[in-house]
Every structure is written in C-alpha cells, then in structure tokens.
Amino acid sequence: MDPHVTLDGDGGVHLIWWENVPVEGAVRHAVVVGGKFGEAETISDAMDVFTTETSVLVRPNGEVCAFFDGWLDEEDLSTRGYYMRCLSGGTWSAPELVTAHGVTSTFDPVFDAAGTAHAIATTPLSSVTYEEQELSGEDATAQAQLEIDSTGAYHAVWAELGQDSFALNHRVSTDGGATWSPIEVLEGTEFFGSEPEVIAASDGSVHLFYETGLLFHRVWTSSGGWGEIEIGPECGGDYAFALGPQDEPVAACANIDGVHLTTDPEGVWSELETIEGSTDAPAGPISIAVGQDGIRHLLWVVSTDPVSLKYAAIASAT
Numbered sequence: 165m166d167p168h169v170t171l172d173g174d175g176g177v178h179l180i181w182w183e184n185v186p187v188e189g190a191v192r193h194a195v196v197v198g199g200k201f202g203e204a205e206t207i208s209d210a211m212d213v214f215t216t217e218t219s220v221l222v223r224p225n226g227e228v229c230a231f232f233d234g235w236l237d238e239e240d241l242s243t244r245g246y247y248m249r250c251l252s253g254g255t256w257s258a259p260e261l262v263t264a265h266g267v268t269s270t271f272d273p274v275f276d277a278a279g280t281a282h283a284i285a286t287t288p289l290s291s292v293t294y295e296e297q298e299l300s301g302e303d304a305t306a307q308a309q310l311e312i313d314s315t316g317a318y319h320a321v322w323a324e325l326g327q328d329s330f331a332l333n334h335r336v337s338t339d340g341g342a343t344w345s346p347i348e349v350l351e352g353t354e355f356f357g358s359e360p361e362v363i364a365a366s367d368g369s370v371h372l373f374y375e376t377g378l379l380f381h382r383v384w385t386s387s388g389g390w391g392e393i394e395i396g397p398e399c400g401g402d403y404a405f406a407l408g409p410q411d412e413p414v415a416a417c418a419n420i421d422g423v424h425l426t427t428d429p430e431g432v433w434s435e436l437e438t439i440e441g442s443t444d445a446p447a448g449p450i451s452i453a454v455g456q457d458g459i460r461h462l463l464w465v466v467s468t469d470p471v472s473l474k475y476a477a478i479a480s481a482t
Contacts, residue, residue: 165473167179168180168181168219169451169452170222170228173227174226177195178194178196179195179196179463179475180207180218180220181463183468190208193205193230218232219272219273223250223275224275224278228250228251229248229275230249231262232259233246233247233271236259244264246261246273248260272284272309274312282310282341284322286306286322289305290305291305294341295341297344300347304324305322305325306322313364315386318336319364319384322360331349332372333350334350334384350382360372361374361405365411369411370384373403375403378396380394381428397434397435399436401419402447402449403416403450404416404452406452409455412427414428418464419446423464424437425437442464442476448465448466450463462474462477462478
C-alpha cells in the first residue's frame with residue numbers, strides 16, 4: 165500500500181497512500197486533524213493507470229507533492245510518464261510530467277533548490293539513468309535513489325547486482341547532473357536486503373540507510389567521503405528512516421510484534437522502543453516524518469483487505 169506521512173511548510177501533517185480498488189489503483193490523501201485522520205480524498209482521478217508505488221516530497225516552498233507513474237490516457241501510450249501533483253491553497257495542481265523514461269522503469273524524485281523536480285530512473289536488470297545519462301556499469305541494477313545535498317551536489321545510489329555479489333554504488337555530481345564522479349562501490353553492503361534510502365542533512369552531509377534484518381547507517385561528507393558503518397538493532401520487518409531537527413537519525417520498524425523506534429543521536433543506535441497501541445495486529449509497510457519540534461509522526465499498514473492504516477505522533481525522548 166506504500167504509505168507516506170509528511171509535513172508541509174506550515175507543519176501540517178499529510179497522509180498519502182496507494183490502495184487497490186476495482187479496475188485500477190487509486191492514490192489517497194488525508195490530513196491529520198486533532199491527532200486523527202481527516203476525510204480521505206482521491207488525488208489520482210486525473211490519471212488512468214498506476215503502479216503500486218507513490219513518492220511524496222515537500223517542495224522548498226512548503227507544498228506537498230505526490231508523484232505517480234502512469235498514463236493520462238490509457239488508450240494513448242504516448243501519455244505514459246512519471247507525473248507529479250502538488251497541493252497549494254487546498255487545491256491539487258494538474259498532473260505535471262517529470263520524465264517520460266522507459267515503460268518498465270521505476271523512479272526516485274527530488275527537488276532542487278529552485279523547486280524543479282528531477283528523477284533518477286531504474287530500468288530493471290538493465291541500467292540506472294539520469295536525464296538520459298547512463299550512471300550504472302555493466303552489471304544488472306535495481307533500487308536507484310537520488311538526493312541533492314544542502315550544497316547542491318547530486319547523489320545517486322543504486323544496487324549493482326553482479327554475478328559474485330550485490331553491492332551499493334554511489335556517484336556524485338557537483339554541476340547539476342551534467343557530469344558525475346566515477347562509480348564508488350560501497351564496501352560492506354554486499355548483503356543488503358531492502359531498498360536503500362538516502363537523506364541529505366542540513367550540514368551538507370548525506371545519510372545512507374539500508375537493512376538486512378539489522379539496520380545499517382553510513383554518513384557521507386565532502387571532506388571525508390563515506391564514514392564507518394554503524395549497525396543498529398535487529399527488527400526483521402519494514403523500515404522507514406528520517407532525520408530529526410538536529411540531523412539526528414531516526415528509524416521506525418514495523419513487524420509482527422508492532423511498531424518500534426530507534427535513534428542514533430551520537431553514533432550509537434538505541435534499543436528498540438515499542439510504540440504503545442501498535443501491538444494489537446501485525447504491522448506492515450511504514451513511513452516516518454519528524455517535525456522541528458521533534459515529534460515523530462508514523463503511518464503504517466495494518467491490513468490491505470480491507471484497507472486499514474494507523475497513525476501515531478510520538479513526542480521526542482529528549
């Protein structure tokens with residue numbers, strides 16, 4: 165169901181998720197009112213066909229934007245592309261094309277400082293591309309992620325699926341994606357299990373998260389490159405990651421025992437903290453966002469048929 169929780173520029177809490185409905189899927193949106201779900205609306209009416217994954221970002225001006233992969237007209241294949249809609253003044257914009265890369269591709273979007281959307285494309289078992297530039301090597305690829313750090317440098321991270329081992333690769337562009345550094349293979353990522361997540365911090369560093377049952381975390385800086393791998397607690401479920409108001413890493417995990425939180429304020433991950441009220445049913449995919457007040461907002465799937473999600477807001481432990 166691909167749940168997302170995010171905060172707009174005014175601190176409003178938005179919940180966005182994909183759900184399966186007759187004939188085709190739908191992307192749904194609700195705001196949190198008084199700590200609870202508001203009325204849900206469908207924001208994918210302008211589209212005809214969707215994949216089951218949706219990305220959600222906040223534009224530099226504070227607008228919440230949702231990204232869909234589909235067709236404006238199912239009978240006209242030329243309208244297939246990766247589109248976004250943004251919420252401004254209570255109204256969703258018309259679908260705006262971000263990229264029209266290959267039909268089988270998946271995408272990861274990002275906004276630059278001017279608010280322009282860019283996306284990296286992964287074509288299964290083939291390549292990772294950015295605006296028609298081939299970034300990957302000769303081996304099969306998957307799970308590409310794109311991030312722009314606070315200095316304006318672009319970071320591409322993806323899984324290289326070689327014959328002997330799997331590993332995450334990294335390239336950097338300091339000229340807006342025109343040229344890229346050589347591929348850097350990240351040692352110690354040979355046995356990753358989840359899609360990696362890359363998050364830029366306010367100080368110019370970049371945080372990489374992935375999991376293999378255990379949580380793994382690394383930090384990149386322009387002066388030192390990638391730092392040492394930090395290993396967090398074992399959860400064995402679905403992870404989501406965020407940075408707090410002081411750029412401290414926060415991770416949420418959902419598994420058959422409920423929803424759990426762990427933080428890494430000083431280079432050591434805390435023990436898992438189980439969220440009250442989350443243990444009455446197995447928890448599925450999860451999303452996390454942290455406000456400037458330190459409150460950790462969580463949205464997770466309880467059931468897909470019928471659709472059931474839970475939201476919780478947890479005060480910071482500090």
